[in-house]
Amino acid sequence: MAMQQPEEQSNSPQPHLKKVIGVFGGSNILIGIMIGSGIFYIGSYVLERSGMSMGLALLAWLIGGLVTLLGSLCFAELGAMNPATGGIYVYLSEAYSPMVGYMFNFQSMLIGGPGSIAAIAIALPLALKSLIPMNGVVVKLVAIGLIVIFTLINYFGVDTGELVQNIFNVLKVLPLILIIVLGxxxxxxTPRWSVVQQPKGGSAVDFIQMIAFAVIASLWAYEGWTNLNTVAGEMKEPQKNLPRALILSVGFTTIVYVLFNLAIYRALPFGQINHAIQHGQLYLGTAVAERFLGQFGTILVAVTMALAMISSLNGMILAFSRYYYAAAQDRLLWKPFAHVHAKFRTPDVSLFAQMLISIVLVLTRELDQLTSLVVFSGAVFNMLSILAVPMMRRRQPDTPRPYRVWAYPWTVIIATLAFLIILGNNFIDDPLTSILGLAVPAIGAVVYLGFRRYYRVH
Known part of the structure; x- marks a missing residue:
């Protein structure tokens, strides 16, 4: 399909995306994406990887939050400097080349965004199977229904999607606070606070590797922190509000994760925790709710998990659709993807294209396959985005920066090292999936060259 000239050359005014997202709404988008069902079970992996040392596990959660905060500070500088819709796509294009930006965008449009949406849509009915029996077909039908419903909600306006996000976030955070207070x-x-715990017969290097392994597990719970920058073009006063929302959301999420796991250690005896993890009973938060609230606690946790995943799903649908829009604005995707609905002021074609790809992935892939596809390449581009901070300071030293990264360059160095550890760990654990995760961006480079050649001819 041939693309036409940019909208700016049209005789009639074209609608634009609305700037309606403030600090509270922006923070809720990120909190909604980050705090999902993982809060109830990832703590078991962190504790297990910490050699069952509660003090070391809590330290891993703090380090994970700190690393995420350092990464978000880098994104705050990039977003405040260039508050455009598209996020990482924009930063990679400016810091390296448009091809690198498009490689990220291509994998986000085909796998990263729709894959994450499909994964969370499948995870929600799976989490409720203990209360509502469902077979595999019903699970997928429910997942498709959720994707359609929340796509329509975001189609009717970013302010509508933001309102839904705020409501579901408050509804899910209140039960979490209740569990934290009870525990x-x-x-x-009294938790075992000591962090001096070495593997049997292990050296100091083994101990450091154990800490790093535990931190990696905690970092998966913080995933999603990069997505607010995607809607920077729809934020009010993004130069001020984007950094504030990033810092507030990551800080709040870190506090919730640490206190939630502390509540588990206070409410359950170590023997019970150890036995549960050894037998694959990872949802320790559920055990805390049951201890204090009985059967109502079980229902409360199930409802909270559903609310958490709904807010995560809604936030993803809102944020990821902007990748299609940004690429079309740069004439690297067909013009209809840059269309903005005249009344609702949303990227309607991009939203529905994302919905269709997500539905296809729901029908053709299982949950574990979807999550494996998006992890490795996502970490590569996150790391490149953090390194874009020094790249942009060198390339554009005179560009106004309303916000500058704290403790530069150590912020960039530490965050980069953390992502290198993640990438190395993933590649060692699953080299084939890691390589496949890079194949789609490589194809994106070929598609990019095709679009560029097309426009040279036309």
Missing amino acids: VFWGHY
Whole structure:
């Protein structure tokens, strides 16, 4: 399909995306994406990787939050300097080349965005199977229904999607706070605070590797922190509000994760926690709710998990659709993807294209396959985006920067090292999937050259 000239050359005014997202709404988008169902079970992996040392596990959660905060500070500088819709796509294009930006965008449009949406849509009915029996077909039908419903919600306006995000976030955070208060203040057990715990027969290097392994597990719970920059073009006063929303959302999420796991350690005896993890019973938050609230606690956790995944799903649908829009604005995707609905002021074609790709992935892939596809390439581009900070300071030293990264360059160095550890760990654990995760961006480079050649001819 041939693309036409940019919208700016049209005789009639074209609608633009609305700037309606403030600090509270922006923070809720990120909190909604980051705090999903993982809060109830990832803590078990962190504790197990910490050699069952509660003090070391809490330290891993703090380090994970700190690394995420350092990364978000880098994104705050990039976003405040160039508050355009598209996020990482924009930064990679400016710092390296348009081809690198498009490689990220291509994998985000085909796998990263729709894959994450499909994964969370499938995970939600799976989490409720204990309360509502469902077979595989019903699970996928529910997942498709969720994708359609929340695509329509975001089609009717970014302010509508933001309102839904705010409501579901508040509804999910209140039960989490209840569990935290019950565990921390009414729990009877004293956690084992010591962090000096080496593997049997292990050296100091083994100990450091164990900490790094535990931190990697915690970082998966913080995933999604990069997505607010995608809608920077729809934020009010993004130069001020984007950094504030990033810092507030990551800080709040870190506090919730640390206190939630502390509540588990206070409410449950170590023997019970150890036995549960050894037998694959990873949802320790559910056990805390059951201890204090009985059967109602089980239902409360199930509802909270559903609310958490709904807010995560809604936030992803809102944010990821902007990748299509940004690429079309740069004439690297067909013009209809840059269309903005005249009344609702949303990228309607991009939203529905994302919906269709997500549905295809729901029908053709299982949950574990979807999550494996998006992890490795996503970490590569996140790391490149962090390194874009020094690249842009060198390339554009005179460009106004309303926000500058704290403790530069150490912020960039530490965050980059953290992502290198993640990438190395993923490649060692699953080299084939890691390589496949880079194949789609490589194809994106070929598609980019095709679009560029097309426009040279036309």
